[in-house]
Amino acid sequence: xxxxxxxxxxxxxxxxxxxxxxxxxxxxxxxxxxxxxxxxxxxxxxxxxxxxxxxxxxxxxxxxxxxxxxxxxxxxxxxxxxxxxxxxxxxxxxxxxxxxxxxxxxxxxxxxxxxxxxxxxxxxxxxxxxxxxxxxxxxxxxxxxxxxxxxxxxxxxxxxxxxxxxxxxxxxxxxxxxxxxxxxxxxxxxxxxxxxxxxxxxxxxxxxxxxxxxxxxxxxxxxxxxxxxxxxxxxxxxxxxxxxxxxxxxxxxxxxxx
Numbered sequence: 001x002x003x004x005x006x007x008x009x010x011x012x013x014x015x016x017x018x019x020x021x022x023x024x025x026x027x028x029x030x031x032x033x034x035x036x037x038x039x040x041x042x043x044x045x046x047x048x049x050x051x052x053x054x055x056x057x058x059x060x061x062x063x064x065x066x067x068x069x070x071x072x073x074x075x076x077x078x079x080x081x082x083x084x085x086x087x088x089x090x091x092x093x094x095x096x097x098x099x100x101x102x103x104x105x106x107x108x109x110x111x112x113x114x115x116x117x118x119x120x121x122x123x124x125x126x127x128x129x130x131x132x133x134x135x136x137x138x139x140x141x142x143x144x145x146x147x148x149x150x151x152x153x154x155x156x157x158x159x160x161x162x163x164x165x166x167x168x169x170x171x172x173x174x175x176x177x178x179x180x181x182x183x184x185x186x187x188x189x190x191x192x193x194x195x196x197x198x199x200x201x202x203x204x205x206x207x208x209x210x211x212x213x214x215x216x217x218x219x220x221x222x223x224x225x226x227x228x229x230x231x232x233x234x235x236x237x238x239x240x241x242x243x244x245x246x247x248x249x250x251x252x253x254x255x256x257x258x
Contacts, residue, residue, distance in 0.1 A: 028060040035134065039150060041141035042134045044114070047122075050085050050129040066112040067135065079105040084119035085131035091119040095139035109135075118142035118150060183221040190224035193231050197240065212243045 032045035046061030048069055056069035056076040069076050076082050079102045080091030093099050093116055096109035109115065112135070119133040134142060134150065142150065187209065194205035209227075213220040230239040 032060045032132075035132070039134060041116075041136045041138065043137055044112075044135040046081070046133045046135075048081050048085055048131050048133065053086075056082065056085060061133075064112050066108045067114070067117075067133070077104065077108070078102045079108070080117060080119035081131055081133050084121050084133070085129050088121040088129065090121065092142055093117045097139070113137055115139040116141045120150065183224075186221055186224040186228060190227040193227055193236065197236070198244075208244060215243070 028047045032047060035045040036042050044061060044064060044067075046058050046064075046068060048056050048058045051057055051071055054075055055071055055073075057071045058068035058081075062068040062070070067081070069081065080093055083089065084091050093105075093109070096106040096115050096117075099106045099109070109117065114135040114137055116139050117133055117135045119131055122130040122132055136142070187206070190209055191202055191205040194200065194208050195202060198205070198208070200208075209220055209223055213223045216223060227236075227239060230236045
């Protein structure tokens with residue numbers, strides 16, 4: 001058992017290591033593959049998240065449809081997975097042949113080729129609620145002698161899920177900030193073009209960009225990008241004549257057009 005614990009610790013340390021382009025899905029995919037490889041008797045594993053009070057989605061291990069939950073289901077079918085996620089309590093099925101607690105669940109297990117399973121809530125601090133379920137084709141496999149391994153797995157898996165979700169959120173935030181900086185630079189460059197062209201100040205140049213955005217029915221950053229690109233390609237005058245007619249309210253524009 002000590003060697004199994006050390007082996008699982010090494011496996012979980014690897015799965016918890018985040019790499020470039022990781023997201024929650026890729027991390028939990030690695031998690032379930034390593035669970036199957038490491039936990040005795042485990043032949044399949046799933047990770048299921050609660051999207052809403054009556055909506056679950058299996059985000060890893062869903063290739064075996066009989067034991068997976070899908071977001072387009074009218075209601076999630078009842079079973080150990082549902083209860084482990086909803087109530088945050090473990091549920092164990094010793095033998096699908098004799099299981100009576102959830103109507104139809106034993107038949108689902110048999111169709112999938114499984115006889116026993118263990119559904120665990122992952123102790124993740126971030127929402128949504130998450131559960132991991134281990135399956136075996138033999139009955140009575142997830143007994144007390146493997147619980148140390150399973151609990152270690154669940155504890156680390158919850159932390160991994162938290163870290164992956166936080167990493168994914170942080171990366172998206174950085175991407176959004178980067179996009180905002182790019183947009184700011186584009187708008188600044190476009191304002192500079194208009195200020196030089198029409199001898200106006202920054203506020204007037206921004207007003208021109210805003211009006212062009214409304215008239216073209218496109219976002220301001222797209223107008224700015226098109227203006228900067230037109231200048232780089234030597235087509236600025238054509239674009240200005242298209243967008244900015246002489247306007248009595250903007251005498252600088254009228255002067256530039258004369």
